[in-house]
Amino acid sequence: MSGHRxxxxxxxxxxxxxxxxxxxLDIEQGRISRLQLRIFEPPRFFEKFVEGHPxxxxxxMVARIxxxxxxxxxxxxxxxxERLFAVDPGPWVRAMRRVMYCGEWLQSHALHIHLLxxxxxxxxxxxxEMAEHYPDEVRRGLGLQTLGNDLIALFGARSVHxxxxxxxxxxxxxxxxxxDAIRGRLDAALPQAEALIGWCASLDLxxxxxxxxxxxxxxxxxxAIYAGRLVSDQxxxxxxxxxxxxxxEIHRPHSTALHAExxxxxxxxxxxxxxxxxxxxxxxxxxxxxxATGIGFPSDNMFHSMLARAVELHMVLLTRIFHK
Amino acid sequence: MNRPKIAVHKFSxxxxxxxxxxxxxxxxxxxxxxxxxxxxxxxxxxxETAHVDVALVEGSINTEHDLARIRRIRDNSDYLIxxxxxxxxxxxxxxxxxxxxxxxxxxxxxxxxxLDSLDTATPISAHVRVDLxxxxxxxxxSQVLAALRDRLFGVAPREERRPLCMECKRLGRVCTxxxxxTACMGPVTRAGCGALCxxxxxxxxxxxxxxxxxxxxxxxxxxxxxxxxxxxxxxRFQFINSAAPAFREAGERFGDGQ
Numbered sequence: 323m324s325g326h327r328x329x330x331x332x333x334x335x336x337x338x339x340x341x342x343x344x345x346x347l348d349i350e351q352g353r354i355s356r357l358q359l360r361i362f363e364p365p366r367f368f369e370k371f372v373e374g375h376p377x378x379x380x381x382x383m384v385a386r387i388x389x390x391x392x393x394x395x396x397x398x399x400x401x402x403x404e405r406l407f408a409v410d411p412g413p414w415v416r417a418m419r420r421v422m423y424c425g426e427w428l429q430s431h432a433l434h435i436h437l438l439x440x441x442x443x444x445x446x447x448x449x450x451e452m453a454e455h456y457p458d459e460v461r462r463g464l465g466l467q468t469l470g471n472d473l474i475a476l477f478g479a480r481s482v483h484x485x486x487x488x489x490x491x492x493x494x495x496x497x498x499x500x501x502d503a504i505r506g507r508l509d510a511a512l513p514q515a516e517a518l519i520g521w522c523a524s525l526d527l528x529x530x531x532x533x534x535x536x537x538x539x540x541x542x543x544x545x546a547i548y549a550g551r552l553v554s555d556q557x558x559x560x561x562x563x564x565x566x567x568x569x570x571e572i573h574r575p576h577s578t579a580l581h582a583e584x585x586x587x588x589x590x591x592x593x594x595x596x597x598x599x600x601x602x603x604x605x606x607x608x609x610x611x612x613x614a615t616g617i618g619f620p621s622d623n624m625f626h627s628m629l630a631r632a633v634e635l636h637m638v639l640l641t642r643i644f645h646k
Numbered sequence: 647m648n649r650p651k652i653a654v655h656k657f658s659x660x661x662x663x664x665x666x667x668x669x670x671x672x673x674x675x676x677x678x679x680x681x682x683x684x685x686x687x688x689x690x691x692x693x694e695t696a697h698v699d700v701a702l703v704e705g706s707i708n709t710e711h712d713l714a715r716i717r718r719i720r721d722n723s724d725y726l727i728x729x730x731x732x733x734x735x736x737x738x739x740x741x742x743x744x745x746x747x748x749x750x751x752x753x754x755x756x757x758x759x760x761l762d763s764l765d766t767a768t769p770i771s772a773h774v775r776v777d778l779x780x781x782x783x784x785x786x787x788s789q790v791l792a793a794l795r796d797r798l799f800g801v802a803p804r805e806e807r808r809p810l811c812m813e814c815k816r817l818g819r820v821c822t823x824x825x826x827x828t829a830c831m832g833p834v835t836r837a838g839c840g841a842l843c844x845x846x847x848x849x850x851x852x853x854x855x856x857x858x859x860x861x862x863x864x865x866x867x868x869x870x871x872x873x874x875x876x877x878x879x880x881x882r883f884q885f886i887n888s889a890a891p892a893f894r895e896a897g898e899r900f901g902d903g904q
Contacts, residue, residue, distance in 0.1 A: 338690050340661055364708040364763050365659050366739040368751040375881065382851055386738045386886075389662020389784060410707040429669075437668060441690065450683075450688025453675050461672060468671040479842040481669065482784045486846055494846040501734070573756040 325480030326351060327420040338391050340440045346576075358595070361579035377403040377489045385483040390433070393426035393474060396487045397548060403489050415491045420548040422477040422486070424638035427547065429470025429481065431593070431631040435522065439628050443525050459521060463515050466635065469507055476504055476643075501643050508639050515636035516611045522632040523615035527625040534622065536595035537584060545637055546596070546604040552601055555620065562627065593630035594621065608637045649678075650699040650798060653685035655719055657705025657712050658739060658767060662784040663730035664688055664704055669904055670787055680798060700797055701727045702751025702790070706732040706739060713773060720774035727793055731886050732784035735855055738783070739767040740889035749830045767891070778803050781836050783853035784888045789838060794900040806838045810855035814841035822849055829869045829882050834860040834896075855887045876900040 329349040336343045343364040368387055372380050377399075381554040384399045385392035397419055404411060431511035436459070437449045446452040453460040471481035476496045478484020485493050537558065539550035553559050560568060570644040583589075604612065612619070612633050617626065654664060667674065668689060677683065684696045701723035707716060720726060731737040732760040742750060751758040770776050780789050794804045810832040814821070815882045819841055823830040828849035832841075836854040866879040874882075880901035883893040 335687055335692065335694070337687050337692050342656065362762075364712070365751070365755070365761060366658060366708075366767070367742050367747075367754065369754045370745070371738070371741040372897050376857050379885070383738060383885075386662070386783065389660040392660075392662070404716070433668065437689065440726060450675065451688075456719065464671045467669070473671055479846050480786070480839075482665050485843050485848065488848075493843075493848040541757070571761060575757070575760045578761065589655075589896050607702075636665050 332643075338441070340388070340438075354646075355365050358576045361577045363578055365578055380489055381489070382483075382485070388428055389482045392483050393423050396484070397423055400487050400489060401549070407489070409490060411491045416548065418477060418492070418495075418643070419487070420544075421643050422474055422484075423547045424641045425470045425473030425476070425481070427470070427638050428473060428636055429467045431635040432463050432467035432470060433519070434637075435628055436460055437630055440455065440525075443527070443628075457523070462518065466514060466518070467513055468513060469504075470516070471491060473504060474505075476500055495646070498645065501645070505643055508641070511641050512607075512636070515632070515639050519611045519615060519632045519636055522629045523617055525628075527623070530625055531622045532624060534624075535584065535587065535589040536598040536620070537591050538596040538599045539588045540599060541603070545600050545605075545634075547638075554584065555599060571573060590626065593634055594624065594627035597621075597630040597633055603634070604637055605640045607640060608633060611636055649682040651682065651684045651696065652700045652702065652740045652794070653694075653696065653703045653719075653723070654683070654687075654689070655685070655694070655704065656687065656713075657703065657716070657733065657770075658708040659730070659732045659737065660784075661688065661704070661706035663733075663782075663790075666729070666785050666787045666790040681794065692861065694719075695722060696723045698724070700727065702727050702729050702846065703733050703737075703770050704729050706736045706769060707773055708739070708764055708767050709762045710764065711762060712764075714771050725777045725797055726770070726774070727778045727780060728776050729780045729790060730785045731772045731853060731855065732767075732783065734779045734781055734885040734890075736769050736889035738882045738886050738888075740887075741884070742767055743889055744884070752863045767889075778805075781806075781855040781887075782838060786841040791904075801817060806836060808837050809833055809859040810835045810837045810839070810841060810844075810854065813837035813839075817845070819844045822847060823868075827872045829872060829878075831865075831882060833857075833865050833890075833892055834862060834883075851885060852882070852893065852898050853886045856890050856892035860892040860896060862892065863899060866896060867899050 331347040333345040336345060344360040344362060346358045346360060372383055381396050381399050384395040387395050425640055441452045444452060449460060474481040474484055477492060478486035486494060535554055535556050537554045539546035539548035540553040551559055552562060569583055570583050572579055601619045617629060664694050684693045684806055688744060701719055703726060707713060728734045743766045751761060755761060778793060782792060793803055814832055822844050823829040830849040833851035833852040834857055835852040836857045837852055838854050862883060869879045880897040883897035887893050
């Protein structure tokens with residue numbers, strides 16, 4: 323880029339993102355002088371209005387923080403209460419909550435890749451335009467998204483604001499017939515997920531390397547989704563109860579969303595950070611599919627976060643649903 | 647064919663009601679054959695000030711900026727549908743309307759002066775005319791598609807006002823209120839979700855808003871018979887749709903009894 327240009331970019335509403343955000347970017351003499359992601363989504367005050375409600379009501383309330391990731395909030399709340407009450411719901415509940423969470427990753431990753439991100443990489447305004455040129459890829463994506471939603475509904479009756487989770491376990495267990503039906507669909511989707519990994523790796527991406535700190539959960543036996551210790555690639559390894567010792571939230575003038583720092587600096591969470599930290603925990607079939615792309619992890623290329631989503635999507639299809 | 651133009655607008659919400667469209671799966675690809683989606687930021691199309699035949703509005707009004715936006719959207723729309731609890735009753739965040747909103751801001755945010763936030767979260771109908779209200783937290787795809795179809799075919803929408811108990815009975819579910827003494831809100835809650843909570847063996851928590859003819863006093867007394875304190879009963883009504891008049895009044899009746 324020229325070293326002498328002054329550029330000002332203002333995007334009042336970002337398209338194809340969850341929630342509401344604006345971008346303001348000033349470049350003077352080829353250097354970024356101001357860059358702000360302005361989250362203007364107004365405050366809704368969950369922190370206060372959950373006060374005074376019994377635990378199972380709170381689990382229903384926190385789902386409403388986000389319609390695309392309600393399971394994440396419900397799982398966090400239910401584990402917080404069970405820790406407070408010193409209740410262990412047992413291995414079956416823990417495993418099936420992870421399965422339900424896998425459903426959320428499956429639908430959210432499929433939605434992100436196909437409806438939000440891929441149109442940008444391929445030069446379309448939205449998924450409907452993209453579908454005219456990539457009908458098979460889009461149908462594959464929408465099918466995977468539907469499967470993820472159905473996996474959430476298996477335990478929660480619906481995929482947006484599911485109603486199945488409670489302190490101590492679930493309100494209801496799925497029937498054998500329901501489990502068998504979805505098990506078959508998960509197996510049948512594996513070749514599609516493998517093709518998706520190859521497709522994401524084949525997109526023409528910038529080689530944009532950046533130095534950043536990855537933070538994620540890590541679990542001794544599995545790819546961490548539901549539980550684990552908080553780790554970073556800079557040596558962090560703590561229990562979630564020690565969060566306040568190392569992390570700090572800051573209120574900036576331009577954004578309703580609080581900013582967070584680890585030991586006073588920025589850090590990355592999400593699929594790329596998770597895969598960077600947990601790649602040894604991938605099931606062997608997923609590790610083989612990733613190896614076939616020739617792209618190595620850990621990666622410091624932010625554009626690999628879409629591939630990381632495809633890898634996690636493959637991994638969650640291998641989840642095992644079983645009966646108590 | 648001249649397809650009707652539609653817009654999807656978001657205000658303060660969780661984005662979950664927009665998923666009634668984004669979660670359609672392959673049906674999503676059929677939608678452009680019926681309608682021309684001119685504005686839907688989360689899906690991509692961006693033309694917020696376009697004149698449209700139908701506007702679907704998600705979310706509650708929480709800021710000064712929201713007020714100006716919703717008036718402009720109303721001016722630009724022939725037919726406006728509020729989708730979901732936030733747009734139709736104010737939603738869960740309307741719980742702030744019963745509290746000291748400024749104290750809450752100060753308790754959560756280091757610098758409350760940075761915020762653009764009104765003291766209340768209010769439904770779309772508090773500010774502009776709403777032609778059709780779809781209840782639910784979230785609304786489901788069938789409700790939204792039925793509303794669009796009705797509009798496209800020029801027939802009057804058939805609003806569901808019956809209580810959830812009707813739907814639950816038709817599905818042959820066992821009553822959780824009678825058999826397990828749960829504080830099920832089915833008798834006063836609008837049908838339409840498919841009786842999901844009773845099907846899971848638990849109590850309905852009224853995310854579809856008030857049905858016609860809410861007898862909150864009678865149901866609340868029944869809950870007291872199960873051992874709920876008046877404050878617990880009030881909370882059953884003042885939950886996802888706390889600002890819906892029928893629920894607010896029923897809640898106040900028990901909440902004031904302290």
